[in-house]
Amino acid sequence: MKLHEYQSKQIFSRYGIPIPNGRIAxxxxxxxxxxxxxxxxxxxxxxxxxxxxxxxxxxxxAKDPHDAEETATQILAMEIKGLPVRKVLVDEAAIISxxxxxxxxxxxAARKPVMMASSAGGVEIEEVARTTPEKIIKAHIDxxxxxxxxxxxxxxxxxxxxxxxxxxxxxIANGLWHAYLDCDATLAEINPLVITEDNRLIxxxxxxxxxxxxxxxxxxxxxxRDLDVEAPAEIEARxxxxxxxxxxxxxGCMVNGAGLAMTTxxxxxxxxxxxxxxxxxxxxxxxxxxxxxxxxxxxxxNVKAVLLNIFGGITRCDEVARGILVALAEVKxxxxxxxxxxxxxxxxxxxxxxxxxxxxxxxxxxxxxxAVNAVKTVKAGR
Amino acid sequence: xxxxxxxxTRLIVHGITGNExxxxxxxxxxxxxxxxxxxxxxxxxxxVIEGKIPxxxxxxxxxxxxxxxxxxxxxxxxxxxxxIYEAADAGITLIVCITEGIPVQDxxxxxxxxxxxxxxxxxxxxxxxxxxxxxxxxxxxxxIAIPGNVGVVSRSGTLTYEVLYALMIIGRGVSTCVGxxxxxxxxxxxxxxxxxxxxxxxxxxxxxxxxxxxxDEEKAAEFITRHMTKPVVSFIAGQTAPPGKxxxxxxxxxxxxxxxxxxxxxxxxAAGVRVATHPEEIPSLxx
Numbered sequence: 001m002k003l004h005e006y007q008s009k010q011i012f013s014r015y016g017i018p019i020p021n022g023r024i025a026x027x028x029x030x031x032x033x034x035x036x037x038x039x040x041x042x043x044x045x046x047x048x049x050x051x052x053x054x055x056x057x058x059x060x061x062a063k064d065p066h067d068a069e070e071t072a073t074q075i076l077a078m079e080i081k082g083l084p085v086r087k088v089l090v091d092e093a094a095i096i097s098x099x100x101x102x103x104x105x106x107x108x109a110a111r112k113p114v115m116m117a118s119s120a121g122g123v124e125i126e127e128v129a130r131t132t133p134e135k136i137i138k139a140h141i142d143x144x145x146x147x148x149x150x151x152x153x154x155x156x157x158x159x160x161x162x163x164x165x166x167x168x169x170x171x172i173a174n175g176l177w178h179a180y181l182d183c184d185a186t187l188a189e190i191n192p193l194v195i196t197e198d199n200r201l202i203x204x205x206x207x208x209x210x211x212x213x214x215x216x217x218x219x220x221x222x223x224x225r226d227l228d229v230e231a232p233a234e235i236e237a238r239x240x241x242x243x244x245x246x247x248x249x250x251x252g253c254m255v256n257g258a259g260l261a262m263t264t265x266x267x268x269x270x271x272x273x274x275x276x277x278x279x280x281x282x283x284x285x286x287x288x289x290x291x292x293x294x295x296x297x298x299x300x301x302n303v304k305a306v307l308l309n310i311f312g313g314i315t316r317c318d319e320v321a322r323g324i325l326v327a328l329a330e331v332k333x334x335x336x337x338x339x340x341x342x343x344x345x346x347x348x349x350x351x352x353x354x355x356x357x358x359x360x361x362x363x364x365x366x367x368x369x370x371a372v373n374a375v376k377t378v379k380a381g382r
Numbered sequence: 383x384x385x386x387x388x389x390x391t392r393l394i395v396h397g398i399t400g401n402e403x404x405x406x407x408x409x410x411x412x413x414x415x416x417x418x419x420x421x422x423x424x425x426x427x428x429x430v431i432e433g434k435i436p437x438x439x440x441x442x443x444x445x446x447x448x449x450x451x452x453x454x455x456x457x458x459x460x461x462x463x464x465x466i467y468e469a470a471d472a473g474i475t476l477i478v479c480i481t482e483g484i485p486v487q488d489x490x491x492x493x494x495x496x497x498x499x500x501x502x503x504x505x506x507x508x509x510x511x512x513x514x515x516x517x518x519x520x521x522x523x524x525x526i527a528i529p530g531n532v533g534v535v536s537r538s539g540t541l542t543y544e545v546l547y548a549l550m551i552i553g554r555g556v557s558t559c560v561g562x563x564x565x566x567x568x569x570x571x572x573x574x575x576x577x578x579x580x581x582x583x584x585x586x587x588x589x590x591x592x593x594x595x596x597x598d599e600e601k602a603a604e605f606i607t608r609h610m611t612k613p614v615v616s617f618i619a620g621q622t623a624p625p626g627k628x629x630x631x632x633x634x635x636x637x638x639x640x641x642x643x644x645x646x647x648x649x650x651x652a653a654g655v656r657v658a659t660h661p662e663e664i665p666s667l668x669x
Contacts, residue, residue: 106486108566108596108633111493126638143490184485213632214485216460243630258564258630259538259593262619267660269622278623280630311540311547313509313523343543344523364544364662 001210001225004047006089008206011183012190015175018168018202022091031072034090035065044071047087048080049229051124056080061093083228094204095197100159101125102173103189104141104180113141113180115151115173119159121192147177168201183221184214233277233296240292242281249274251371252297252306252335254290256281256315264309267364273372276303281315290323291330298333304378307371308339309364310349317341317349328356336374340367384513384558385533385578385585386476386504387415387452391517394419394444394474396465397456398430398437406456406480406521407431413524415517418448441472452476454510454519459483462506466492470501477569478519479506486632489567496569503569507632509539509561512546522546522559530555532668533579535572536591537564537631541619544661545589552665557585564631566595572602580610587613587668590655594620595634595641603649615667616650617658618643 003011009019021038024047025031035042046058053059058080062068068090078085099121107114117137120128128135137158139151152173156166172193180188187209194204215222227235237244243258247265251273255261258280265275277300281293297306310320321341340361341349350360359374361367393410397403398420408431411417417435426439438444441453453469455462455477462481469477484506496503504511510520515529521539527546534556536542542561549556560575562568572590579585588610592599599618606614621643623629625636636642647657656667 106490106566109601111490111567113487113490129638143487143494181487184487186486211486213459213483214487217485245624245627245629247624255540257538257540258634259536259541259591259619260544262593262623262629262634263541263544263617263661265622266619270659275622278627278629311543313521313526313540313543342547343526365660 001212001215002049002229003208003210003224004049004087004226005045005206006047006087007224008188008208009203011179011208012175012203012206015179017172017175017190018200019206020091020094020202020204022089025072025088025090026086028069028073028076031088031090032065032069035062035068038090038092040064041093042068043091043093044068044075045089045091046075046078046080046085047089048083048085049226050081050083053080058085086228094194094202096194097197098195099192100161100194101128101191102176102193103187103191104176104185105187107140110140112143115139115141115147115155115177117155117159121194125189125191141177146181147174164199165195165201172201172203179208183208184211184218185209186211233299237279237296240289242279242289242293242296244296245278246300247275247277248302249276250302250304250375252276252300252303253309254279254281254293254297254306255309256311256320260309260311264307264364264368267368268307268371271365271368271372273368273375276300286319287323287326290320291327294324294327295331298331298335303335305335305371305374306333306337307367308337309367310341312341312343312346312349316345317343318345318352321349321352324353325356336378338367338371338374340364383582383584384516385582386558386560387511387513387517387519389416389516391416391452391519392448392450393417393452393454393519394421394441394448394450395454395456396421396441396469398422398435399425399428400456403456404430407435409524410518413518415519418450419444441468441474445472445474450474452519453478455479455481457481459485463488463492466503467495470496470499474501476502476504478504478508478510479569480508480510480520481505482507484565486565486567489565493567493569504560505563505565505568507565508563508568509542511561512556512559514556520561522561526550527559528555531557531584531586533557533582533585533588534559534591535575535579535588536561537593537633538591538619541591541661545591545664548662548665552669554665554669557582564593564633566633571598573605576602576605576610576614580612585612587615589664589668590614590616592616592618592646593631593634594618594623594629594636594643595631597640599646600649603653603655606650606653606655614655615658615664616655617661617664618646618650
């Protein structure tokens, strides 16, 4: 789950990281009032969960409160990469003399958190990693010990930070570590951390990604989820504990198990089709879950055929078949359905479905081919 | 021979009184696994599975009383890390964690703690282990595999079942099947398992099933080039997965251009591994 810039910076601030004075506004009027409070010159920053806000014109300087009002009016009317701007952050404008990158993320290969810094701030770290990897200074953090002061110092040395800033930098690095730790973040990033003309260190922009699996211990953070970035079907799927991702193709997929669900997408493509979604109904799914999954697939108007691929292990094929029958009775789909049931209670499952006018398949390859052909037939019939 | 589990396995099931725990313990016992104890806090003193298996409040006490040497964990994600620590501290040498959805920071602490001890963790978020004809620890259905000489290692559950089943249909069997799990931080990786298969006399050929996310398959490819004498056949799931999206498994995600299926396939092919275009092709590449 992604947090907005203003949410991330508020968290950082609680951990002793200096952030610019500023507040969030939902109207141009509010933006003007905040600009008056802050003494005139401000930055108006759209709060949408996509990269490239600046390039899209979603971050702009305003020289006075009147200008702030006008700029906020324009930005609040914008859509950036398909997302509506509902809020703007109005921050006092800083005069920047240097930009730094500072972030913590999970290093999967090292199985440890890693703190990364670069003297090339303000640019995406992936870009720095691609073009000038030597400019990235890294320190792996022992998750049982936490960040050590010497590690923060080594990073300061590595990015040529003037000595006068080391003490505050250490405080910022430690604050970022504790924010990352306490929020169960998978990424906590300050980009840029700036040295101002009057020699202060300020976190000008902030970003946090949180571990969805840890939200149970952070109900306050879970409430911050911005549903604008998620497809409605994905939100609906989460309610039923289904793992669903919408894609652009026309063959709807319902599969048990994440690896098999990915493989089903791959094999559809291999035989010349395009999957409409990734959907894992999970292990041991009952008929209600299957029915919910079927409805979600069929609400996608692009879907011209559905492929159900169930390998019964823990999930029993007869149970899934019952769910399919419930869903068919409710949804009355008009598209062809290809079904493959293998494993535990597959015979019983097939028997239950024998009157349901579904296309049956024995192997994965056979199922994929039949689904692809079904779409061709539907298209030819138009 | 086989790897990790066999007839000498003495299993304790964490969360044995829960729905999942009880169901799968029944299956494991029916398969012939020697389940010697269960563990559920505050249920100590009870007996389950027709009064045959004692339940304990503490793994340490269970180990002392029953000589358990292997743990299988079914407890909910929020308690799973604690269960792993408890098993490790009680002297268990093999921990199989089935639980899905453990916070990744918990797993980083767990892994770094276990690295200081002599204990192997398999999983989490995995289907467990199956040595056909001898024992199963976890949730892999016992009826879809027969004993044989193919070692199977995989990051996915049902996809593995497909392969076991496809092998069984043509009369081919498996030495041990190892589900290493779909999480970004796990206890046992491909290289660990390949090492064990290489030195296991029963295993003659290996099937390795990977998926998008991370670079474990690439590292395994390097390892295969340098150390493996036994043939390896592979399949990588997620060639059509869009970047930046988590495909069901916490670890199945292409991030910052890393973790692509195409890179993994390329690396494996360069190491002489035959990579199947779909899982049903695997038996024909093996035999």
